[in-house]
Structure formats: C-alpha cells, structure tokens
Amino acid sequence: MSVLLSQGVTIRFGGLTAVDDATIEVPEGGFIGLIGPNGAGKTTMFNAISGFLSPTRGRIMFEGRDVTSMGPSARARLGMGRTFQKLELFGRMSVFDNLMVAAESAESKLDIVSDILSLPRRHSEETRCARIAEDMLQALDLGWARDRRAAELPVGHARILELGRALCTKPKLMLLDEPSSGLDSEETRAFGKLLKRVNEEMGMSILLVEHDMDLVMDVCKSLYVLDFGRLIAQGTPKEIVKDPAVRAAYLGEEDDEAAASPAER
Amino acid sequence: MQIFIRTLILGIASGSVYALASTGLVLTYKTSGVLNFGYGAIALFTTYIHWSLTCVRTPGITTSGCIGTHLPVWLSALIVVLIVAPIIGVFLERQLFRPLEGQPQIISVIATVGLFVLFRGIAQLIWKGETKSVPSLFPSGVAFHLPGGATIPKDSLGILIVAIVAALGLGAALRWTRIGVAFRAVVSNRSVAGLMGINTGYVSGLAWALGTSFAALMGILLAPTLLLDPNLLPPFIIAFVLGAAVIGYMRSLPLAYAGGIFIGIAQAIFVQYIRSQGILGRISDSLPFIMITLAVIFAPRALRQAGAGASFIVRSREITQRVSKNTRGLVAVVFFAFLALVPILFSGSWRDSVYQGFVYAIIFISLVILTGYSGQISFGQTAFMGIAAFTTAHLVQGAHLPMWIAMVLGPLAAVPAGNLIGFIAVRVHGLYLALMTLAFAFMADSLFFQNPTISGGEGGIALKRPAGFHSPTALFYLGFVFLIVFAIIAVNLRTGRTGRVLASMRDSETGSRSLGIPVTKYKVLIFGLSAFIAGMGGVLLSFILEQAGNRSFMPFLALIYIAVAVLSGIFSVGGAIVGGLLYGIYGQLSGYQLLSWLNNWQLVLFGLGCTLALVQNPEGMFGELRRAGAAITRLYERRAGRSSGRPEPLPVAGGQE
Numbered sequence: 001m002s003v004l005l006s007q008g009v010t011i012r013f014g015g016l017t018a019v020d021d022a023t024i025e026v027p028e029g030g031f032i033g034l035i036g037p038n039g040a041g042k043t044t045m046f047n048a049i050s051g052f053l054s055p056t057r058g059r060i061m062f063e064g065r066d067v068t069s070m071g072p073s074a075r076a077r078l079g080m081g082r083t084f085q086k087l088e089l090f091g092r093m094s095v096f097d098n099l100m101v102a103a104e105s106a107e108s109k110l111d112i113v114s115d116i117l118s119l120p121r122r123h124s125e126e127t128r129c130a131r132i133a134e135d136m137l138q139a140l141d142l143g144w145a146r147d148r149r150a151a152e153l154p155v156g157h158a159r160i161l162e163l164g165r166a167l168c169t170k171p172k173l174m175l176l177d178e179p180s181s182g183l184d185s186e187e188t189r190a191f192g193k194l195l196k197r198v199n200e201e202m203g204m205s206i207l208l209v210e211h212d213m214d215l216v217m218d219v220c221k222s223l224y225v226l227d228f229g230r231l232i233a234q235g236t237p238k239e240i241v242k243d244p245a246v247r248a249a250y251l252g253e254e255d256d257e258a259a260a261s262p263a264e265r
Numbered sequence: 266m267q268i269f270i271r272t273l274i275l276g277i278a279s280g281s282v283y284a285l286a287s288t289g290l291v292l293t294y295k296t297s298g299v300l301n302f303g304y305g306a307i308a309l310f311t312t313y314i315h316w317s318l319t320c321v322r323t324p325g326i327t328t329s330g331c332i333g334t335h336l337p338v339w340l341s342a343l344i345v346v347l348i349v350a351p352i353i354g355v356f357l358e359r360q361l362f363r364p365l366e367g368q369p370q371i372i373s374v375i376a377t378v379g380l381f382v383l384f385r386g387i388a389q390l391i392w393k394g395e396t397k398s399v400p401s402l403f404p405s406g407v408a409f410h411l412p413g414g415a416t417i418p419k420d421s422l423g424i425l426i427v428a429i430v431a432a433l434g435l436g437a438a439l440r441w442t443r444i445g446v447a448f449r450a451v452v453s454n455r456s457v458a459g460l461m462g463i464n465t466g467y468v469s470g471l472a473w474a475l476g477t478s479f480a481a482l483m484g485i486l487l488a489p490t491l492l493l494d495p496n497l498l499p500p501f502i503i504a505f506v507l508g509a510a511v512i513g514y515m516r517s518l519p520l521a522y523a524g525g526i527f528i529g530i531a532q533a534i535f536v537q538y539i540r541s542q543g544i545l546g547r548i549s550d551s552l553p554f555i556m557i558t559l560a561v562i563f564a565p566r567a568l569r570q571a572g573a574g575a576s577f578i579v580r581s582r583e584i585t586q587r588v589s590k591n592t593r594g595l596v597a598v599v600f601f602a603f604l605a606l607v608p609i610l611f612s613g614s615w616r617d618s619v620y621q622g623f624v625y626a627i628i629f630i631s632l633v634i635l636t637g638y639s640g641q642i643s644f645g646q647t648a649f650m651g652i653a654a655f656t657t658a659h660l661v662q663g664a665h666l667p668m669w670i671a672m673v674l675g676p677l678a679a680v681p682a683g684n685l686i687g688f689i690a691v692r693v694h695g696l697y698l699a700l701m702t703l704a705f706a707f708m709a710d711s712l713f714f715q716n717p718t719i720s721g722g723e724g725g726i727a728l729k730r731p732a733g734f735h736s737p738t739a740l741f742y743l744g745f746v747f748l749i750v751f752a753i754i755a756v757n758l759r760t761g762r763t764g765r766v767l768a769s770m771r772d773s774e775t776g777s778r779s780l781g782i783p784v785t786k787y788k789v790l791i792f793g794l795s796a797f798i799a800g801m802g803g804v805l806l807s808f809i810l811e812q813a814g815n816r817s818f819m820p821f822l823a824l825i826y827i828a829v830a831v832l833s834g835i836f837s838v839g840g841a842i843v844g845g846l847l848y849g850i851y852g853q854l855s856g857y858q859l860l861s862w863l864n865n866w867q868l869v870l871f872g873l874g875c876t877l878a879l880v881q882n883p884e885g886m887f888g889e890l891r892r893a894g895a896a897i898t899r900l901y902e903r904r905a906g907r908s909s910g911r912p913e914p915l916p917v918a919g920g921q922e
Binding site for chain 1: 753754757758761762763765766768769771772773775776777778779780781782783784790
C-alpha cells in the first residue's frame with residue numbers, strides 16, 4: 001500500500017490554476033522526487049499535501065485514509081513530517097529543545113495538569129523524550145551545538161536540525177521542501193547522503209521537492225515532473241532525463257547540466 | 266425629518282474630526298509601521314498645553330499648570346497644532362521608534378502603550394489630573410435654522426469647516442507636492458520606496474509630526490464639548506480614532522477618513538434616537554469597540570496574520586554567564602523568607618502595601634505567561650479581573666456561597682472569556698490581537714462593569730475577606746501563599762513540556778503545526794490560565810477595601826499593568842514579582858517626606874521606564890538584575906579561584922528565574 005496518494009489534486013488561486021489534476025504516489029519506503037521549473041506549482045502541491053493549503057479539487061490519501069479536510073497539525077499527528085524551504089526553527093529555543101519539543105509532541109503522554117504541577121509523571125516522561133532528542137542530536141552530529149540558540153546555527157546545520165526535528169516525531173512520511181536552498185554544493189552533497197541514510201537505514205518514505213538536479217538525480221528512486229501545474233512525466237531518474245517532454249519543458253536549455261548529472265553517467 | 270438632517274450634520278461635524286485624526290493615525294502607521302495606542306494621551310497632553318496658554322489666573326484659586334500668558338484661543342491653538350505637536354512627533358520618532366525599527370510589531374505596540382502611560386503621567390504631574398474647561402474656538406449661538414425649527418450651532422459648523430479645510434489641505438499636499446508623492450510611495454510600499462531612493466526616515470518623521478498635529482487638533486476641537494479630563498478624553502479619542510482607522514484596515518487614507526465620518530454619524534444617530542434606553546445606551550458607549558471587534562473578526566486573512574510568525578523578541582542583552590540553578594533557588598528562598606517576615610519587621614502600612622505588591626505580582630504573572638512565554642498579547646486583563654471579582658461578590662451575596670468557594674468560582678468564570686480570546690488569537694495576531702483585547706476590555710467595562718446591578722455603581726459591591734482572614738496580617742499571608750502557588754505554577758509551566766510548546770509557538774507557529782502541536786488548544790489554554798490568574802488577582806485586590814468597584818477595573822489600568830510588567834521584565838516570573846512589589850510599595854515610598862515627589866511622577870516613571878526598557882533591554886529590570894548577579898558570581902569565582910567548597914555569594918536578583 002502506498003503511504004501517500006494524491007488523487008487528481010487541482011489548486012486554483014482565483015483564475016490561476018497552480019496545480020492541475022496531479023496524481024502522485026509515494027510507496028512504502030520510497031524516495032520520490034517532485035521536480036519542475038520555477039513556478040511549476042511544486043511548493044503549492046507540497047503545501048496541499050502537508051495541509052497548509054486545501055486543494056480546490058481532488059483528494060489526499062495518507063496510508064489509505066482521506067486526510068483532505070485535515071489541518072497541518074492533525075496530519076502531522078498521523079505521521080507526516082515536513083521541513084520548510086524558508087526555515088521554521090524555533091529560533092530563541094536551544095537546539096536541544098527544538099528536538100525535545102518535537103519528541104514530546106509525538107511521544108509524551110504527559111497531561112497539562114501533571115506538567116504544571118510537576119507531578120512525578122512529568123519527570124519520567126521528560127527523561128524518556130530527552131533520550132530520543134539526545135540520540136537524534138548524536139546521530140546528526142549536532143552535540144556541539146546542544147545548548148546554542150537555534151537561530152545562531154549556520155544554514156547548513158539549521159537544515160539538518162530541521163530534518164532532525166521532524167524525525168523526532170517518528171513520521172511515516174517525510175516531506176522535504178527545497179532542502180538545498182541556501183546550501184553550497186558541498187553541503188548539499190552531505191545533506192543528500194544524510195537523506196539516503198534516513199531512507200535506507202530507517203526505511204523512511206520520503207517526498208522531496210527540489211530544484212537542485214544533482215541532488216534529485218543522486219538520491220531519488222523515482223521522479224514526478226510538474227510543468228505549469230501539470231504532471232508531464234514520471235519515472236526513474238534515468239528515464240526522466242531521457243524523456244523528450246521533460247527535456248523540452250525543463251532541461252531544454254540545460255542540456256549540458258543534465259549530461260553532467262551523476263545519474264547520466 | 267429636520268431632526269434627522271440635524272443629527273446627520275452634527276454627526277458629520279464630529280465625524281470629520283475623528284476622520285482627520287484617524288487619517289493622521291493611519292498615515293503614521295503606514296509610514297513608520299507603528300500603530301500609536303498613545304494617540305489619545307498625546308491629544309490630552311497637547312490640549313492641556315493649549316489650555317495652559319489660554320487660561321486666566323484667578324487670584325485666590327490655585328490652578329495647576331496655568332502659565333498666565335492668556336493668549337487668544339486661536340493663536341494658542343495655532344501654536345500648539347503647528348509648532349508644539351510636530352516637535353513632539355518628530356522627537357518621538359527619532360528617539361523612540363527609529364531605534365525600534367526591525368523589532369517585531371508587538372514591541373512597538375507596547376512602546377506606544379508606554380507612551381500612553383508617559384503622557385498620562387505628565388498630565389498628572391503638571392496639571393494634577395484636574396478637569397479643565399477649554400474655551401471653544403468658535404462663538405456660541407446658532408449658525409442657522411433648518412426649515413422646521415431645528416438649529417445648527419455655530420461651533421459644530423466651525424469644527425466642520427476646520428476639519429474639512431485641514432483634510433483638503435492634506436489631500437492637496439499629498440497629491441501635488443513632491444514630498445506628497447514621496448509620502449504616497451512610502452504609504453503604498455515602504456521598502457520599495459526606500460529602494461527608489463526616497464528617504465523613508467524623513468517621511469516617517471514628517472508623518473509623526475502630522476499625526477501628533479492632528480491629535481492636538483482633535484483634542485482642541487473636541488475638548489470644549491467633552492471637557493478636558495485625563496480619564497475621559499484619551500479613551501474617548503482612542504476609541505473613535507481606532508474604530509475609524511480599523512474600518513479601512515489601516516491600509517488606505519481615504520477609507521480611514523470615510524470610517525471617521527461613518528462612526529461620527531453612527532454615534533450621532535445612536536445618541537439622538539436610542540440613548541438612555543438601558544442596555545442600548547451602554548451599547549452606544551462601546552460602539553467603536555463593537556466596530557473594531559467586528560472589523561477584526563471579519564478582516565481578510567492576510568491582514569489578520571500580520572505579525573504572525575515573527576519571533577517575539579529579536580535582540581536582548583545576552584547574559585554571558587548564568588548564575589547556577591542552586592544559587593538562584595537559594596536567592597528565591599531567602600527573598601521569600603524575607604517577605605514572610607515583613608508583617609513582623611515592618612509597620613502595618615508597609616505590610617498592607619506589600620500585600621498589594623503580591624496582588625500586582627500575581628496580575629503581572631498572568632501577563633508573563635501570556636506575553637513572555639507565549640508571545641501573545643492582551644490589553645484586556647482588567648476585564649478578567651472584573652469578571653472574577655463581580656462574579657465572586659454576587660456568588661456570595663446572591664447565592665450565599667461561602668467565600669472560600671466563591672473566590673475560586675469567580676476567577677473560573679473569567680476562564681471562558683479567556684478561552685474565547687485565545688480561540689480568536691488563533692486567527693488574529695499581533696497588532697490586531699492587541700486591538701481586539703483592548704476592545705474587549707472597554708466593552709466589558711461599558712456593557713457590564715458600568716451597570717449598577719452588576720457592579721453596585723459608585724460605591725461598588727461588598728466583597729468580604731474569607732473567614733479566618735479578616736485581620737490584615739492574615740490577609741497578607743493569604744496573598745503570600747497565592748503568590749507562591751502561582752509563581753511555582755508559572756515556573757513549572759516554563760520549564761516543562763507546555764512551556765516548550767508555548768515557546769515553539771512564539772518562535773514559529775508554522776513550525777509547531779508541522780510537528781503536530783495543536784496550536785488552537787494551547788492558545789485557548791494559555792489565555793484561559795492567564796484569565797484565571799488575573800481574575801484571582803482581581804479578587805485579591807478587592808479584599809483590600811472589601812469591595813469590588815468598577816474603578817479598580819478601568820481599561821486603561823490594563824495598559825499601565827503592561828507598562829510596569831515590561832519595565833520590570835515581562836519574560837520571567839522574577840520580573841513579575843519585582844514589578845508587582847515595586848508597584849505595590851510605590852505609594853508607601855512616596856509617603857516619606859523626602860520621596861513625596863514620587864507620587865506625581867509615578868506614571869511618568871513607569872511610562873518612560875517601559876519605553877526605555879524596550880529600546881535598551883527588553884528583558885527589563887529583572888534582566889539587568891540577573892546580569893548583575895552573573896557578574897558578581899563571575900567576579901567571586903575569579904577571586905576564589907573557583908574553589909567549589911565555599912558557598913556562592915548572593916546575587917542582587919530577587920525571586921525565582
């Protein structure tokens with residue numbers, strides 16, 4: 001069964017059709033890329049999937065369940081994790097607390113009364129969630145920044161922290177919105193490696209929206225291509241690179257770059 | 266019919282004044298990004314100056330603040346509107362709001378609250394808060410008769426003409442002069458205008474000058490009919506001007522103008538046809554606030570969200586080294602132990618004012634958990650206090666419940682009101698939330714607290730202390746225990762899961778949602794808790810005089826509470842406790858001969874302190890105390906060579922972190 005299935009999703013803003021009848025499927029353990037030229041509707045589609053926007057028509061199915069009418073936090077509770085193109089870290093909180101609040105959101109069964117009265121339950125729940133956060137901190141090599149404010153982190157580390165924060169909620173599907181923006185090519189490669197590990201070692205299903213072709217070709221198992229809101233192609237990176245429609249729409253002027261991409265070689 | 270025409274003309278006359286002032290307010294807002302909640306107080310201050318220039322000294326009668334120049338009314342009005350007011354405006358823009366540029370909107374909103382308190386305080390200081398009658402600019406008498414016998418007074422006609430001339434002048438200047446074009450460019454898009462080489466700082470300085478001018482003009486035109494009264498004029502002006510400005514969502518000048526005319530006519534119609542009919546008469550008083558509420562609730566999404574997501578505080582002075590947890594705990598214990606001894610060590614009047622300090626500390630804690638921890642804002646704490654106090658009183662008198670039960674049920678009655686505001690706060694952010702809560706406080710006051718069956722009118726309604734706590738010393742310890750309970754709850758709240766969730770929402774609501782955090786639930790919760798704590802503060806406050814009266818819950822007091830809480834430190838419980846005690850014992854201090862001047866300076870100091878704190882260190886006095894404590898620890902550790910066996914010295918800070 002697929003983790004995520006968007007069926008015939010159409011999104012209109014007034015007269016403008018940003019996404020037109022798009023059907024996207026993310027299989028269990030899949031690593032799917034959603035690409036397209038600027039303004040193709042990638043981020044719009046992405047927001048509809050994560051619940052920050054409601055589609056004009058169509059359905060969003062998550063693990064066989066219709067989640068179209070749910071808001072973002074309800075979807076997150078079902079197991080949709082996401083990151084943001086424009087970082088949405090909790091800037092004044094410490095790096096550790098950023099992870100902690102995520103771990104608690106998914107794991108802690110602490111009720112507000114026991115929390116405010118600091119009953120013994122609070123201590124045991126906090127210890128349990130702190131371990132999750134601490135493990136994530138180590139796994140991401142962010143131990144050195146544990147007590148720094150998140151706002152002080154350089155973009156590269158901030159992107160990793162945001163990914164880690166989403167991972168702390170133990171999602172079933174990870175949605176990544178342009179994670180390479182603001183990163184240099186070195187950092188992008190490292191981030192790609194991290195994503196591969198998350199996909200292979202944790203078996204995490206991932207949907208990646210990205211404009212950096214090198215990254216997409218490197219990490220994704222299968223791709224969808226959007227152009228002017230329509231899906232124009234679907235297939236493995238190799239197939240996509242050869243697809244004439246994609247070349248015309250997207251890689252047309254960028255033949256050199258496509259040829260130099262790792263997937264081509 | 267002629268009555269209707271007369272009503273219409275009178276409405277347009279006063280409406281055109283509101284329109285002018287609201288245009289000034291919107292102009293300032295659009296060019297500098299600051300919505301000035303201190304507008305009414307500035308109008309009050311400048312109108313007092315106008316009075317001082319025109320007043321006549323009568324021998325034998327002492328009138329505060331009369332200079333004795335006895336200028337002609339017209340000349341004085343021109344001086345105030347064209348010279349004094351613009352200077353004040355430019356000064357404020359340069360000294361206060363430019364340094365705050367780039368800070369979250371909520372910071373500048375609070376800074377204008379500081380301004381309100383400051384100017385209100387200056388009025389108290391110089392003119393002793395006396396009610397003055399200001400001569401009209403226009404001759405009295407009837408200007409002309411309408412067919413059918415209705416008359417139009419000369420001064421209404423005069424006001425109408427002055428307001429229209431000023432509006433046309435402004436319109437023409439904006440349309441045809443070079444600086445007017447620059448103005449319109451900045452109003453429509455400030456950052457792009459800046460890129461186009463327009464000196465936006467110059468433009469916003471000019472806008473502040475114009476804004477304060479219009480405020481002064483409004484005060485001078487309206488004071489003859491309204492009376493120059495520090496308790497009436499500022500809320501009146503702020504109500505009608507904000508109401509008018511909100512109709513156009515503070516986006517367009519013509520809409521702000523139209524909003525003013527509209528609200529003027531609506532008010533005139535209410536007064537003419539509906540007034541003095543019980544509840545409807547009270548609705549007429551809160552008309553602008555009802556309009557604000559409706560406008561905010563039905564505002565387009567993009568506007569409501571303005572200010573959302575911005576981290577509450579951008580810069581604060583960092584504490585390089587923190588005092589260890591144990592030391593802080595020790596300081597807190599020693600400090601509270603000292604407080605517990607106050608009734609034994611000091612006189613009865615000190616004990617009573619420290620009790621007041623406890624009550625204010627509790628009220629400030631309700632602000633700390635809301636603003637400091639969660640990044641939300643409420644200008645409506647007095648409403649929660651009043652709801653709780655009056656409910657408690659009625660439960661005891663009407664339902665004959667024991668006070669112990671009633672004084673818990675009363676604050677609980679404020680919780681649904683808090684929940685409702687929290688629910689609205691999910692959709693409304695920053696500036697609009699501030700407006701909304703301010704409107705809430707005023708509506709609660711005029712619709713309910715001014716109703717004698719609810720509040721007992723002038724004399725208030727009896728609220729006896731609970732059994733066993735009739736003596737002042739027993740009451741002192743009652744307040745002490747409540748303060749400790751709420752302080753512990755607040756500290757637990759901050760350090761625990763709920764506190765992390767609230768902080769995450771403060772920093773990025775979008776991020777919180779993406780983690781599955783139920784944002785609505787937490788906002789409803791925190792506003793409810795804040796309402797409960799403030800409500801308990803209201804009940805405990807009423808125990809002092811053993812009566813609950815609407816004077817204790819006047820909406821403008823909520824603004825003073827915010828100013829003091831910000832000055833003392835709105836980010837920590839320690840700040841709330843320091844601020845509460847300071848506010849509580851202030852009157853006691855000014856009782857001393859040497860410090861008697863403090864009495865008149867109270868609001869000036871608090872208002873100035875609040876605005877200065879925002880510019881210098883938003884963590885307030887308590888933030889500075891903590892820095893001092895950390896510095897002392899560091900010094901000591903250096904001296905002692907970090908020998909760990911010896912006890913650490915006490916930093917100056919008081920209360921818990």
